[in-house]
Amino acid sequence: xxxxxxxxxxxxxxxxxxxxxxxxxxxxxxxxxxxxxxxxxxxxxxxxxxxxxxxxxxxxxxxxxxxxxxxxxxxxxxxxxxxxxxxxxxxxxxxxxxxxxxxxxxxxxxxxxxxxxxxxxxxxxxxxxxxxxxxxxxxxxxxxxxxxxxxxxxxxxxxxxxxxxxxxxxxxxxxx
Amino acid sequence: xxxxxxxxxxxxxxxxxxxxxxxxxxxxxxxxxxxxxxxxxxxxxxxxxxxxxxxxxxxxxxxxxxxxxxxxxxxxxxxxxxxxxxxxxxxxxxxxxxxxxxxxxxxxxxxxxxxxxxxxxxxxxxxxxxxxxxxxxxxxxxxxxxxxxxxxxxxxxxxxxxxxxxxxxxxxxxxxxxxxxxxxxxxxxxxxxxxxxxxxxxxxxxxxxxxxxxxxxxxxxxxxxxxxxxxxxxxxxxxxxxxxxxxxxxxxxxxxxxxxxxxxxxxxxxxxxxxxxxxxxxxxxxxxxxxxxxxxxxxxxxxxxxxxxxxxxxxxxxxxxxxxxxxxxxxxxxxxxxxxxxxxxxxxxxxxxxxxxxxxxxxxxxxxxxxxxxxxxxxxxxxxxxxxxxxxxxxxxxxxxxxxxxxxxxxxxxxxxxxxxxxxxxxxxxxxxxxxxxxxxxxxxxxxxxxxxxxxxxxxxxxxxxxxxxxxxxxxxxxxxxxxxxxxxxx
Numbered sequence: 063x064x065x066x067x068x069x070x071x072x073x074x075x076x077x078x079x080x081x082x083x084x085x086x087x088x089x090x091x092x093x094x095x096x097x098x099x100x101x102x103x104x105x106x107x108x109x110x111x112x113x114x115x116x117x118x119x120x121x122x123x124x125x126x127x128x129x130x131x132x133x134x135x136x137x138x139x140x141x142x143x144x145x146x147x148x149x150x151x152x153x154x155x156x157x158x159x160x161x162x163x164x165x166x167x168x169x170x171x172x173x174x175x176x177x178x179x180x181x182x183x184x185x186x187x188x189x190x191x192x193x194x195x196x197x198x199x200x201x202x203x204x205x206x207x208x209x210x211x212x213x214x215x216x217x218x219x220x221x222x223x224x225x226x227x228x229x230x231x232x233x234x235x236x237x238x
Numbered sequence: 239x240x241x242x243x244x245x246x247x248x249x250x251x252x253x254x255x256x257x258x259x260x261x262x263x264x265x266x267x268x269x270x271x272x273x274x275x276x277x278x279x280x281x282x283x284x285x286x287x288x289x290x291x292x293x294x295x296x297x298x299x300x301x302x303x304x305x306x307x308x309x310x311x312x313x314x315x316x317x318x319x320x321x322x323x324x325x326x327x328x329x330x331x332x333x334x335x336x337x338x339x340x341x342x343x344x345x346x347x348x349x350x351x352x353x354x355x356x357x358x359x360x361x362x363x364x365x366x367x368x369x370x371x372x373x374x375x376x377x378x379x380x381x382x383x384x385x386x387x388x389x390x391x392x393x394x395x396x397x398x399x400x401x402x403x404x405x406x407x408x409x410x411x412x413x414x415x416x417x418x419x420x421x422x423x424x425x426x427x428x429x430x431x432x433x434x435x436x437x438x439x440x441x442x443x444x445x446x447x448x449x450x451x452x453x454x455x456x457x458x459x460x461x462x463x464x465x466x467x468x469x470x471x472x473x474x475x476x477x478x479x480x481x482x483x484x485x486x487x488x489x490x491x492x493x494x495x496x497x498x499x500x501x502x503x504x505x506x507x508x509x510x511x512x513x514x515x516x517x518x519x520x521x522x523x524x525x526x527x528x529x530x531x532x533x534x535x536x537x538x539x540x541x542x543x544x545x546x547x548x549x550x551x552x553x554x555x556x557x558x559x560x561x562x563x564x565x566x567x568x569x570x571x572x573x574x575x576x577x578x579x580x581x582x583x584x585x586x587x588x589x590x591x592x593x594x595x596x597x598x599x600x601x602x603x604x605x606x607x608x609x610x611x612x613x614x615x616x617x618x619x620x621x622x623x624x625x626x627x628x629x630x631x632x633x634x635x636x637x638x639x640x641x642x643x644x645x646x647x648x649x650x651x652x653x654x655x656x657x658x659x660x661x662x663x664x665x666x667x668x669x670x671x672x673x674x675x676x677x678x679x680x681x682x683x684x685x686x687x688x689x690x691x692x693x694x695x696x697x698x699x700x701x702x703x704x705x706x707x708x709x710x711x712x713x714x715x716x717x718x719x720x721x722x723x724x725x726x727x728x729x
Binding site: 096 | 652
């Protein structure tokens, strides 16, 4: 984040001055944002350094109150669920292998973006569905193939035929 | 208002939105905001009122949908349905799943109607100050909205503030609002008009969540298909008090930033138990234990729109996505919405009324498809969600570049989850950043650089005062929480 703040500040400094500029100017608030982000990053770094030099006692962590699962709450009370994410907030941290696995999903999306102008929407989307299903542990068999093709047809019907959105057709029209 | 009922597609939009919301809410891990974010690109070509009604109806439906797996497979479909698990699943084990689902649906309907009444009563009076809004007041309103970040950052104030500043930085990409100079565009024509908030929301919420769920186990299949049984008059009387408790708590939590359905449903459950004559039944299959949280979270689905509609400040993820829907259609929620686009506001109120009625009908009919969907293997569900995201984002401006940007924000959202940075502050920064900067600079142009203009305008001064009180209050709460944490740690 500190590097991002520095990079953003340097980019903000390169914004040219304009004769139309007001007192604040186009650089004004971006510079302030960079200062604030940089300062917050430094505070976070300082905290992390202080925590790493302190004894390795895990501090109490906040979590939401939740009834004990799987059973009903004891005497109607809640138990503190450690590290439970707040709505819209972060779940527990994961291992590096899971992070890498998650990024594989993005690679599938990136391949889709690259291939769709060439292969066309229908074929690329069927490939995306098949690849994602396989990647998520669904195997690679006839059922996956049928679901992928019919799924792509369903999306084509919805977006292209019904909503009239011109998704890339690929090289197919040139063949006919 | 009735004219809009006949002249537009509000009724089918409300029904379709509710159906989509119930299906999305019934899928554990797919929150109401994600369900709405997935639908958002599809609404691009629609009439604005119809699109907004459909999105708001999705929110209403999702709040009920979350209770279906909570009752049937002890897995809440949404955070807000977690409180329903306790007594809902206990009733299911007693062979009363249909009755539990009926109570959930009926209580959601009651809570939704109450929330709608509050929304209609509060939103318009709050916005009546519209004509008094000057650039400096708009700036102050934006600052008030950003001050919400302090209360949203429960885990770490620093991380929440960083997310907010990141959002503000993203909002500076594109053409400068005063001089017209390009900023942070890297000579890319696609970035000239900035990054649309919808891409940030779809990326952070939908794609980020999909990445977070990669490699996680799927769900168990639903073993039976119960038939919903609506409560009779005797049960109406029994659950009236917990419904009232849930509705009142849902009202307060809905308008409070960061409150949301989950907090309100747990508070409602606790208070319903406290006021119940049959306390001992709670936890063993009490209908009251379902009625209170379900009434609360459906009340929130309407009351969360009060600050969003009247002030343009989203108080929850779902409200933020709905705000994205407004922006997508060129509408700016806030004081002027009631003046410039009253037909949209009227249509939304009417649509929410229809949505709450539709929830009862669709909720009854859609049970079969819902159970079928929840029982699908997770790899297929993920693949179809991914296909919907890439197709929907492309549909906004038929741009593959935007699909790439959304994927980029998906990665960012995943990383933010990974290191414990809350998402909503960043969305607030993106949504409010332009308003804050453009009005701040306009005000200073008007005053010839005199900063006292923000204090001389009464409305601006009052809003900035509120923001200060809000920030100080949140900091105080953080300090108290930290002190309590230290005390617990040392003991």
